Amino acid sequence: MIRLAIQAKGRLNEESLDLLKESGLVVEPSKKKLLTKCGDFPLEILFLRDDDIPQAVSMGVADIGIVGLNEVEERSFIVDKVHNLAFGKCRLSLAIPKSEIYNGIGYFQGKRIATSYPVLLERYFKKEGITAEIHQIAGSVEIAPSVGLADAIFDIVSSGGTLITNGLKEVVSVMDSQAVLIATPNMESDKRDILKQLMMRFEAVERSKGMKYLLMNLPLDRLDDATEMLPGMRSPTILPLAQKGWCSVHVVVEEKQLWDRIEGLKSIGAEGILVLSLEKMMP
Ligand code: PRT
Numbered sequence: 001m002i003r004l005a006i007q008a009k010g011r012l013n014e015e016s017l018d019l020l021k022e023s024g025l026v027v028e029p030s031k032k033k034l035l036t037k038c039g040d041f042p043l044e045i046l047f048l049r050d051d052d053i054p055q056a057v058s059m060g061v062a063d064i065g066i067v068g069l070n071e072v073e074e075r076s077f078i079v080d081k082v083h084n085l086a087f088g089k090c091r092l093s094l095a096i097p098k099s100e101i102y103n104g105i106g107y108f109q110g111k112r113i114a115t116s117y118p119v120l121l122e123r124y125f126k127k128e129g130i131t132a133e134i135h136q137i138a139g140s141v142e143i144a145p146s147v148g149l150a151d152a153i154f155d156i157v158s159s160g161g162t163l164i165t166n167g168l169k170e171v172v173s174v175m176d177s178q179a180v181l182i183a184t185p186n187m188e189s190d191k192r193d194i195l196k197q198l199m200m201r202f203e204a205v206e207r208s209k210g211m212k213y214l215l216m217n218l219p220l221d222r223l224d225d226a227t228e229m230l231p232g233m234r235s236p237t238i239l240p241l242a243q244k245g246w247c248s249v250h251v252v253v254e255e256k257q258l259w260d261r262i263e264g265l266k267s268i269g270a271e272g273i274l275v276l277s278l279e280k281m282m283p
């Protein structure tokens with residue numbers, strides 16, 4: 001049995017649960033429970049505040065956890081970073097009132113900066129040779145300048161909408177973050193095996209994201225044109241058709257190139273094109 005800590009509620013909760021679901025792991029619904037089992041896989045889910053996940057994993061209260069890289073780096077507990085999960089993407093940035101003129105990092109010298117990430121900010125300022133007053137605030141950091149609590153902020157930004165609403169502008173992006181899978185150091189070997197199985201499922205889900213499965217009938221003599229047209233074509237499968245001179249081509253393509261590919265394939269005589277969703281992709 002392996003225990004996974006995920007955020008109980010908040011921005012990473014839903015996507016963490018979605019990843020488990022797409023990996024075929026049914027989390028037994030128990031809104032009020034802290035700990036719940038996971039279908040027929042040897043996995044327990046521990047619901048925590050995101051701030052507590054790095055420590056819980058570091059201490060082995062949970063074996064693994066899903067949490068923002070920003071929290072992992074800020075808390076400085078010793079954990080293994082096992083995998084980037086590609087959701088919860090955001091950045092940690094310095095922002096100042098939009099009316100201010102920004103003339104480089106020296107702007108922050110002697111200024112008061114409000115943040116929930118004092119460790120990361122201090123580390124960054126140290127590297128840049130800046131001495132500033134760092135004020136730790138638990139929430140609503142973005143209102144600090146307008147109420148006179150600070151001259152600038154260091155906070156999480158994703159769309160940037162919150163900064164604009166609060167009359168601020170982003171001037172330095174210090175760190176990129178996303179949800180990461182972390183693990184307790186020196187995990188026992190039986191747990192390591194379960195983690196491996198879990199990783200295989202996560203990676204299969206990940207690989208299939210943004211990919212589509214295309215099926216079509218193609219005149220045999222246009223096969224070379226099709227291969228040329230799809231340089232990134234991953235392992236095409238070519239099957240003979242009952243109708244002479246034709247074959248069936250199956251190929252995985254990136255969703256963002258789907259319509260271009262379809263038009264190209266039609267122009268070389270592809271017929272009966274089917275586009276299917278890809279659920280899992282094994283290496
Ligand atoms: O209750 P708990 O302590 O568990 O949750 P929390 O309130 O501390 O964290 P939560 O749920 O807000 O965020 C969890 C994690 O999501 C963060 O640690 C980041 O890793 C990640 N994440 C991704 C974000 C954002 N995007 C994000 N946009 N966390 C916070 N925000 C905030 C941002 O600070 C801004 O105030 O959302 C607001 C909207 O952002 P804009 O730029 O899109 O306007």
Ligand code: ZN
Pocket residue numbers: 049050051
């Ligand atoms: Zn939190």
